[in-house]
Amino acid sequence: MLQQLTKNMMVSTPFKPHTRTPHINPIIHNSTYHLLSRPATCPLKASHSGSGRFVCLADKHGRAHILYSPLVFTSYLPRISSCFPVSIRILTPDALERMLHLNKDGDADLTLASKNEQIVWKVLVFDSKSEPVISSVLRVNDLLRCGITVFKLIGGPRPPLPDVPVIYFVEPTAENISAILADLESEKYESFYVNFTLSIKREVLEDFAKRVSLSGKGHKIKQVYDQFLDFVVTEPNLFSLDIPKVFREFNSPATTEDQIHKLADVIADGLLASLITMEAIPIIRCPQKGPAELVATQLDMKLRDYVTNFRGVTSQILQRPVLVILDRNIDMASMFSHSWIYQCMVSDVFQLRRNGIIIHKYKDGSSVPEKVKYDVDPRDFFWNKNSQLPFPDVVENADLELNAYKKEAEVITSKTGASSINEVDPNAINDLSSMKEGVDALQDMRARKLTLDMHMDVLASLLKELEARSLDKFFEIEQNYSDPKVQAEFLQLLKTDSARSNETDKLRTFLILNLMTDLPQSFVTQCEDVFKDKYPHLDMASFRYIVKLKHLHNLSKNAALNDEKTSNALASLQNNSALFNGLSSKLYGLTEGRISEGFSSLASGLKKLLPDKKNLPITNVVEAIMDPALAGSGSVLVTDDYLYLDPKSRGGHTKPPKRQSYEEAIVFVVGGGNNLEYHNLTEWASQPNKQAKRIVYGSTDIVTATQFLDEISELGKMDS
Secondary structure, eight states, X not given: OOHHHHTTOOBOOOOOOTXXXXXXXXXXXXXXXXXXXXXXXXXXXXXXXXXXXXEEXXXXXXXXXXEETTEEEEEOOOOOOSSOOSOHHHHHHHHHHHHHTTTOSSOOOTTOTTXXXXXXXXXXXXXXXXXXXXXXXXOHHHHHHTTEEEEEETTSOOOXXXXXXXXXXXXXXXXXHHHHHHHHHTTOBSXXXXXESSOOOHHHHHHHHHHHHHHXXXXXXXXXXXXXXXXXXXXXXXXXXXXXXXXXXXXXXXXXHHHHHHHHHHHHHHHHXXXXXXXXXXXXXXXXSSHHHHHHHHHHHHHHHHHHHTHHHHTTOOSOOEEEEEEXXXXXXXXXXXXXXXHHHXXXXXXXXXXXXXXXXXXXXXXXXXXXXXXXXXXXXXXXXXXXXXXXXXXXXXXXXXXXXXXXHHHHHHHHTOSSGGGOOGGGOTTSSSHHHHHHHHHHHHHHHHHHHHHHHHHHHHXXXXXXXXXXXXXXXXXXXXXXXXXXXXXXXXXXXXXXXXXXXXXXXXXXXXXXXXXXXXXXXXHHHHHHHHOTTSOOXXXXXXXXXXXXXXXXXXXXXXXXXXXXXXXXXXTHHHHHHHHHHHHHHHTTTOOOXXXXXXXXXXXTTSOOOOOOHHHHHHHHHHXXXXXXXXXXXXXXXXXXXXXXXXXXXXXXXXXXXXXXXXXXXXXXXXXXXXXXXXXXXXXXXXXXXXXXXXXXXXXXXXXXXHXXXXXXXXXX
C-alpha cells in the first residue's frame, strides 16, 4: 500500500522508542514493506530511492542508521545545544523560510537575479492554526523572497494551478488531510510539499498513506514534514501557544478529568515544539499539585523519548537552561494591572495582537471611535528600541528621533533644492558614492518617517485615552495598594465620572485591591453598592469568583513572592492633571511634524511620577531558581518545594541537587500570560551591574486584562 506513496515522497514523522517491540502495521504492509514502530519525538523525513528496494529517513541535521526489513532507513540527528543560542524570533522565521525553500538548507533569496538556481514560484496553503505562526514573523515581501506568489487558506476558495507546486503548512487534522487529498485527486497543483505544524498521529498518517495509494497519484507528493512550529512569536523572546481560555478550562467544574489530561497533553506538545525550535533540553521546575505539574510531567516523558533517540548527541551537554512552568494563580493581580510600559499600554488601551495595532480615535462630539490599524514590522526600529520602556521615556525618544530625522532631511534638501524629502531626486545627490546608495538612503529615510509618524499617532492617541479615562490614577492606586489612604482614594475615584467610560478599569483595580490585601468588609460593601448604582449593567461575576478563589486557594500564601527588596512608595501625584493636559497637547502637535517648546521638559516631569522598579511574583520565582544566592528568602523557600525533573536522568522524579544557578531560562505560564510579566522578566534579566541572564517567556495565550476579566467572569457565572 505504501509503495506508491513513498516512491517520490519524503515523510517526516516520529518513531516510537527503540526499546519498544516493533510491530507490523496491517494497513501499510505488503510483501515489500514492513513499517515498524516510531519514537514519539524523533522528527524524520523519508525519501524513496526510486528502485523499489529501500527508503531513506532523515531530518535536517546529523545522521544515524536504522534497519527496517527489507528497507534501510537513514535518520539525521538534530543538532541539540545546551541552550537556545539566539532569539526565538530569529529561529522561527529561519525554520519557516527553510520550509518555503522546500526544506533545503541555506537562505537563498529567490528574488535576486544573481542567484544561479532556477526560480521556482510556489503556492502556500495554510490554515487558521498556522496563519498566525507565519504572519507573526514574516511579511508579504518575505514570502515573495522565498518564491511564494499565492497564499490561501485551506478551507477557502482556491483556483486550480496545475503547473505550480504547492506547499501546505497546516495542522495535522483529518479535515486538513481530506482537503489535501481532494486537491491531489483533482490534480489542482503540479506537485505537493506537505508540512504539518506538529507531529502527525500514527493513525492519521496511515489513513493518509492508504488514501494516497488508492488515488494512484502518490508520485505527485514530494515531501511530508513535521515542522514542530506550533507556536506564535511576537517579540524577540516571547511566544504563545495560541490556546485560548486555558485557565477557564482547568478551573471549570464542567471540565472532565479526561479533558484536563488531553489539554495538558496539547500544551506539552506545543512546549515540545518550542523547545525543539530553540534546540534546548532543559531542567524542568514547577509547583506541585496543579496544571503546571500535569504539563511538566507529560513534557518530561516526551523529552525523555527525544533524548533516548539522540543520546549520543545530548550526552555532550554541560550547561542547560531551566524551564520554569507555573500556574496562572501564582499571581492573578498582574493580569488586571495598569502599566506605564509602552507595549503594555498599547495592548491594554487599544488592541495589540500578533504585531498589529488598532487604535481608536474619537472625533469631536462623537462617541463612536474611528479605528486605525497599523502593522508593527519585526524590523520596526522604534518599537524594538522603545516597546519595553516607560511611556515618558518613549515620548522623549520620539522627540529625539523626529529631531534627528528633520536635521538629516534638511541637509539633503538643502543640497538638492527640494522642498521636502519626498521630492528629492536621487540623481541630484552628488556626495553619495553611487546612485544605488542614494536611492537606498532616501528609501531608508522615508521608511523612518513613516515609522515615526505611526508611533507619534499611537502616542498621541494614548495620551488622549490616559486623560479621558484617568488611567494614571488607577496606576497610582495599584502601585500603592498597601497605603491606608488608598481605600478612600479608590472610593472617591469609583464615584467620579470620567470623560470616557472607565468602569472596567475601576473593576480591575477593585479586584487587585481584593487580591493584594485583606479589605474591611464595610469598604467592600460600599464599593459593591457604588458599582451596582452607577454601573448596573457591569458584570460583577469576576469579583465573586476572585473572592471565592482567594478563600479556597489561600492566594495570600503567595505574599512571600511579592517584592521583598523595593518599596511601594510612590512620588506625589499633585498637579498631574495639568501635566497630562499639557503633554497631550504638545505631543499631538508632533503628528503634524511640529516640535513644541518645552515638550521634553514635560516628559521629564512625567517621569518623576513613576515608582521604583520592583519584581512581580513570577520574577521573584525565576530569580529564586536562577540565582538563589541573591533572591529573597521567602521566594527561595517557596521554590524549594517545586518539582525537579531532568529528562536526561533515569527514572522518574529526582531529588533536586543543592541550590544552583542558571544563566538561561524558559518561563512558561499555564492559563494565560501578558506583556507586563514579559517586560518585568526582561528588565530583571538585564539589570545593570549584574551578569545578564537569558530569559524566554511563553504562555498558553498572551491575553489582555479585559480578555482575562471575561474569562474569570465566565467561571463566576458557573458558580451563581
